[in-house]
């Protein structure tokens with residue numbers, strides 16, 4: 469037996485390679501901030517920026533030029549309140565931004581909108597707080613989520629991606645979209661989302677850290693999943709599939725390869741993984757210290773998600789990967 473003869477020559481290795489990553493597999497997150505000009509680098513995410521309303525279209529143009537096919541939008545509004553009113557306004561930040569992208573670029577870029585309230589609420593939690601239960605109130609948050617989805621769809625969003633982990637969110641959104649003439653809009657469910665320390669840097673980027681007060685603790689453990697639970701992780705995704713989700717998602721990704729494989733095998737639905745902020749920042753920090761090679765590590769990580777069973781990847785590396793492929 470000689471396992472190594474298939475590894476001896478580079479062209480041979482390419483011929484027997486089982487998994488490939490291309491720009492087509494990637495989705496780039498984009499942070500748009502109201503009342504800010506130009507762009508502002510996120511201190512805990514070197515290379516990632518918040519963009520003002522005067523500058524994000526140029527960034528989208530650059531991404532399209534690099535061959536990126538899809539973006540995931542996050543909005544940071546100026547005014548935050550207890551129920552996230554900006555997200556419920558047809559002229560709110562995300563609605564305006566989606567319209568502008570679609571006016572200028574049409575179908576050149578797929579626009580996915582993150583549907584959640586943590587960036588829009590003054591308490592930083594993912595919906596309306598229920599002070600009695602000391603968590604986000606499931607059913608009143610479902611109601612405002614349906615409104616938010618219609619606003620995104622009317623503005624021209626191509627895909628709606630609910631990330632708040634409310635029960636029955638997919639049934640609720642599917643019904644609302646269908647009844648309002650948006651049967652054709654797919655739902656990408658954040659179906660298995662763990663309460664994770666890997667979201668830390670994102671909360672700087674989106675200015676959405678959960679706060680503590682007498683009504684709710686300073687974390688999302690009461691509505692996001694326990695990372696120790698594998699069976700429950702699979703059940704959550706199957707439930708969203710049964711409610712009609714078009715695409716499922718595992719988030720975070722890097723510490724959850726077992727879940728990625730198991731959900732893919734159990735559902736056979738298109739599967740997205742979210743290579744989250746903390747996963748990105750770890751690689752950046754190590755590379756900045758000269759401890760690892762940034763590009764090599766990025767490619768290895770992205771390939772590993774596909775090997776585990778992902779069809780598509782939301783990653784802050786997307787632009788860097790596209791640059792690497794295009795030699796820019």
Ligand code: PBG
Nearest residue numbers: 584586631666667670744745746
């Ligand atoms: C909104 C949301 C979060 C992320 C994506 N959508 C934050 C959270 O759940 O706390 C995190 C993404 C990342 O870390 O890159 N709920």
